[in-house]
Amino acid sequence: MNTELNRESLLKAYRMMRTIREFEERVHTDFATGEIPGFVHLYAGEEASATGVCMHLSGNDYIASTHRGHGHCIAKGVDPAGMMAEIWGKETGTCKGKGGSMHIADLSKGMLGANGIVGGGGPLICGTALAAKLRGDKTVGVCFFGDGASNQGTILEAMNLATVWNLPAIFVAENNGYAETTSPNYSVACENIADRAAAFGMPGVIVDGFDFFAVYEAAGEAVKRAREGGGPTLIEVKVSRYYGHFEGDQQKYRAEGEVQKLRNEKDCLMQFRRHVTADGDISAAELDAIDAEVLAMIDDSVVRAKADPKPGPEELLTDVYVSY
Amino acid sequence: MNCLLPTDFDRHDDVIVGVIANPASGRDIRRLTAKASVFTAAEKANMVQRLLGPFGALGVDRVMIMPDSSGIAATVERSAQINRSRGESVWPLIEQVKMKSTGGVEDSQNAARIMRDAGARAIVVLGGDGTHRVIAKVVPELPMATLSTGTNNVFPDWREATVTGIATALHVTGRIDPSITLRRNKxxxxxxxxxxxxxxxxxxxxxxxxxxxxxxxxxxxxxxxxxxxxxxxxxxxxxxxxxxxxxxxxxxxxxxxxxxxxxxxxxxxxxxxxxxxxxxxxxxxxxxxxxxxxxxxxxxxxxxxxxxxxxxxxxxxxxxxxLNGPPTLDVSSTLAAAARLGVMATPCAREMLR
The missing domain is CATH 2.60.200.30 (Probable inorganic polyphosphate/atp-NAD kinase; domain 2)
Known part of the structure; x- marks a missing residue:
C-alpha cells in the first residue's frame, strides 16, 4: 500500500486533528465555568489515533467509540457544531441535547455512539461487521477502546467472535496509560495489549499514537485486510491524554510535568506540522490559515450552542426507546 | 553454587551474565503486512529459563535480568525461588536490574549500561535485529549472545537457548579462549x-x-x-x-x-x-x-x-x-572448541576412543 499522502489528504488530516484539538480545548475551558451539564472526558493528545484510522473509512463504515468519544465523532464526520450543542444540552445537538458528551451518536455518519459502558463498543462492531459480511459490501467496523476496556469481557468476547466469524472488524486499543487512574502496569497482565491478538488468532501490532503517519499506515493495512475478507486486526495505539480522566480530575497519579513534556516533545500536531512543512510541500501559512478557520468555527459553534434552546419538557420521553 | 565442572577458571570476581529479553520485539506492522512470527512473553520467559541450567552448571554466579511489565523477569525469578525451595536448583542467583521501566527502547539500553557497569561479562539478548542494534549502540564492546525473537532475525542466531546458554557460560568463565568464542561484526x-x-x-x-x-x-x-x-x-x-x-x-x-x-x-x-x-x-x-x-x-x-x-x-x-562493530558470541565455534578440548567430558571419558 502506498502510504504517501497527497497534498489534499495531508491538509484534510491536519484540519481534522486541529478541529479535535480546538474542540477539546474549548470544552475544557468552558466546562470550568460550570455551565456545561454532565461529565466530559477529553481526547486532546490522542488526535492522531482517530484521524489516522478514520482517514481510511467511508461514510458507510461504522465506528464504535468510548466515553472519550469527541475525537472519534469528529474524525468520522459528525458535525462539530451539533456536537457542541449536544454537550451544552441543547435541542440543536446531535442527539437533541439528550445524550450529552458520553452518548453522542450519528448513525447517518456511521458513528454508533460514544459509550458510557467501558468496553461496550466491541459487541456493537461485531454486529455491524457481521451485517457487512452478510451484505458483502466491503464495509468495515472499527471499535475504539481503551486500556481499561482491554480487560473487559465484552472486548475479549468481541475479539474472539470477530475471529470465529472472520469479520471485517478492526479493534483499536487506545492505550493512554491510565484506566481512569490506574496504570496498565497494575492491571494488564502483559506488556502490550497487542500481545493478546495472538491468542485470538488475529494480527496484533503496536504503533506510536503521537505519530499520525504511524497510525495511518497500520490502519490502512488493517482496513484493507478487512475489506478483502482477511478478518479482524488489533492495533494498539500507544498514546497519552493531555487532561484528566474526566474534567475536574486532579490527576495526582501523574508525574509533575508529564503532560507538558508530552506537549513539548511529542504532540501529534507539532510533529505533523514539522513534517509536512520541512520540504515546503505545505507552507506554515497554509496551516496557520486552517488554525484560524477552525478556531472561528469552534467559536461560532459555542456562541450558537449557548444561545440555542434546551429541549422542552414535552421531549422528555421521546427518542428514549427505539420503537420497532 | 552447584557447578558441575571443575571451577579452575579465573574467579577474581563473581561471574555475571546479563539477560535482556525485549518484551516488545516482534510486534510491528509486519504481523499485519506479512506473516511474521509472534514470540509470547511466556515463550521468552521459557527461553531465559533454558539459559539458566547451563549457566548454573558451568559456573555462572549471578544473572542480571532486565525488568519488564509483561512478566518475563518475574516468571524467571519465581521459577528460581521454586527451584531453590525444592533444593534442586543449579541455577545461578537471579536478580532483576533496579531501574525504572518505560516500555521503550531505552529500557534495553539502560539495562545494558547497568549490566556493563556491574561487571557483566556478556549479555544474552532476546530480540530481533532492532533490539540487538540499540544495545550495541550503548555497550559496543560488551559481547552479546544473540537469540532471535524478532521479525527478520538476520543478525541474531536462530538457536535453542540451552545451547546458547552453554556457549555463553563457557565464554564468561574463560574456559574457551575469546579468540575462538567471539566474532567481531561489521x-x-x-x-x-x-x-x-x-x-x-x-x-x-x-x-x-x-x-x-x-x-x-x-x-x-x-x-x-x-x-x-x-x-x-x-x-x-x-x-x-x-x-x-x-x-x-x-x-x-x-x-x-x-x-x-x-x-x-x-x-x-x-x-x-x-x-x-x-x-x-x-x-x-x-x-x-x-x-x-x-x-x-x-x-x-x-x-x-x-x-x-x-x-x-x-x-x-x-x-x-x-569493521569494528560489536562482538558477538560464536556459539558454533565455542562448542566445537569445547568438544575438541574435552571441556565438557571427564578425563576418563576422553580416553574412550583411544
Whole structure:
C-alpha cells in the first residue's frame, strides 16, 4: 500500500486533528465555568489515533467509540457544531441535547455512539461487521477502546467472535496509560495489549499514537485486510491524554510535568506540522490559515450552542426507546 | 553454587551474565503486512529459563535480568525461588536490574549500561535485529549472545537457548579462549549532519518521507540499500543484495545497491512469507571507512529494517562501513572448541576412543 499522502489528504488530516484539538480545548475551558451539564472526558493528545484510522473509512463504515468519544465523532464526520450543542444540552445537538458528551451518536455518519459502558463498543462492531459480511459490501467496523476496556469481557468476547466469524472488524486499543487512574502496569497482565491478538488468532501490532503517519499506515493495512475478507486486526495505539480522566480530575497519579513534556516533545500536531512543512510541500501559512478557520468555527459553534434552546419538557420521553 | 565442572577458571570476581529479553520485539506492522512470527512473553520467559541450567552448571554466579511489565523477569525469578525451595536448583542467583521501566527502547539500553557497569561479562539478548542494534549502540564492546525473537532475525542466531546458554557460560568463565568464542561484526554508520546512528545488517533508503509505522514492506518505496553482509538464506532487505552478490559476515566489505525501473530484477524474501521483485540498476562494493553519499533527494532511512531517520531536500546522509562493530558470541565455534578440548567430558571419558 502506498502510504504517501497527497497534498489534499495531508491538509484534510491536519484540519481534522486541529478541529479535535480546538474542540477539546474549548470544552475544557468552558466546562470550568460550570455551565456545561454532565461529565466530559477529553481526547486532546490522542488526535492522531482517530484521524489516522478514520482517514481510511467511508461514510458507510461504522465506528464504535468510548466515553472519550469527541475525537472519534469528529474524525468520522459528525458535525462539530451539533456536537457542541449536544454537550451544552441543547435541542440543536446531535442527539437533541439528550445524550450529552458520553452518548453522542450519528448513525447517518456511521458513528454508533460514544459509550458510557467501558468496553461496550466491541459487541456493537461485531454486529455491524457481521451485517457487512452478510451484505458483502466491503464495509468495515472499527471499535475504539481503551486500556481499561482491554480487560473487559465484552472486548475479549468481541475479539474472539470477530475471529470465529472472520469479520471485517478492526479493534483499536487506545492505550493512554491510565484506566481512569490506574496504570496498565497494575492491571494488564502483559506488556502490550497487542500481545493478546495472538491468542485470538488475529494480527496484533503496536504503533506510536503521537505519530499520525504511524497510525495511518497500520490502519490502512488493517482496513484493507478487512475489506478483502482477511478478518479482524488489533492495533494498539500507544498514546497519552493531555487532561484528566474526566474534567475536574486532579490527576495526582501523574508525574509533575508529564503532560507538558508530552506537549513539548511529542504532540501529534507539532510533529505533523514539522513534517509536512520541512520540504515546503505545505507552507506554515497554509496551516496557520486552517488554525484560524477552525478556531472561528469552534467559536461560532459555542456562541450558537449557548444561545440555542434546551429541549422542552414535552421531549422528555421521546427518542428514549427505539420503537420497532 | 552447584557447578558441575571443575571451577579452575579465573574467579577474581563473581561471574555475571546479563539477560535482556525485549518484551516488545516482534510486534510491528509486519504481523499485519506479512506473516511474521509472534514470540509470547511466556515463550521468552521459557527461553531465559533454558539459559539458566547451563549457566548454573558451568559456573555462572549471578544473572542480571532486565525488568519488564509483561512478566518475563518475574516468571524467571519465581521459577528460581521454586527451584531453590525444592533444593534442586543449579541455577545461578537471579536478580532483576533496579531501574525504572518505560516500555521503550531505552529500557534495553539502560539495562545494558547497568549490566556493563556491574561487571557483566556478556549479555544474552532476546530480540530481533532492532533490539540487538540499540544495545550495541550503548555497550559496543560488551559481547552479546544473540537469540532471535524478532521479525527478520538476520543478525541474531536462530538457536535453542540451552545451547546458547552453554556457549555463553563457557565464554564468561574463560574456559574457551575469546579468540575462538567471539566474532567481531561489521556495522554500517549513518551520518546526517551532527546525527549519527548504526545498523548491524542493512541501511535502506526509502522514498517514504515519514518514519510512520517504521517497517519497510513495499518494495516500490525502496530507493537505495547498503548492507554489511548478505546471506542468501536470510530474509529481510539484505536478502535482495544476497541474490546479487552474497557477502559473508567476515568479508571486509559491504555492498551498495541503488534501485530503478530498468535493471536487474531480483526476487527476494523481503519479509516473512513475502517474496517481492525489486529492480536494481546499480551495485557496487563498499570499502570500509569510505563515506557513501545517499543520492535520494528526500525520504527516510531504515536501520535494520525499521525506518528511524527522516531527511529532507538539501540534506545528504552518508553511510560508512565499519569493521569494528560489536562482538558477538560464536556459539558454533565455542562448542566445537569445547568438544575438541574435552571441556565438557571427564578425563576418563576422553580416553574412550583411544
Amino acid at each position: 556495522q554500517l554508520r549513518v551520518n546526517l549532519g551532527e546525527y549519527t546512528d548504526i545498523a548491524l545488517v542493512d541501511v535502506c533508503v526509502t522514498r517514504l518521507t515519514h518514519v510512520g509505522a517504521r517497517a519497510v514492506w513495499d518494495p516500490d518505496t525502496i530507493a537505495e540499500l547498503f548492507v554489511a553482509f548478505a546471506e542468501p538464506d536470510a530474509i529481510g532487505l539484505s536478502s535482495i543484495a544476497a541474490m546479487i552478490n552474497p557477502l559473508t559476515r567476515d568479508e571486509p566489505r559491504g555492498l551498495c545497491l541503488r534501485c530503478g525501473t530498468e535493471g536487474r530484477r531480483v526476487l527476494a524474501a523481503i519479509a516473512p512469507g513475502v517474496l517481492e521483485t525489486v529492480v536494481i540498476d546499480h551495485c557496487e562494493i563498499m570499502q570500509p571507512g569510505v563515506r557513501y553519499a545517499i543520492r535520494t533527494e528526500r525520504g527516510s532511512i531504515a536501520l535494520d529494517g525499521e525506518r528511524e531517520i527522516e531527511f529532507h531536500r538539501g540534506q545528504v546522509p552518508r553511510v560508512t562501513l565499519e
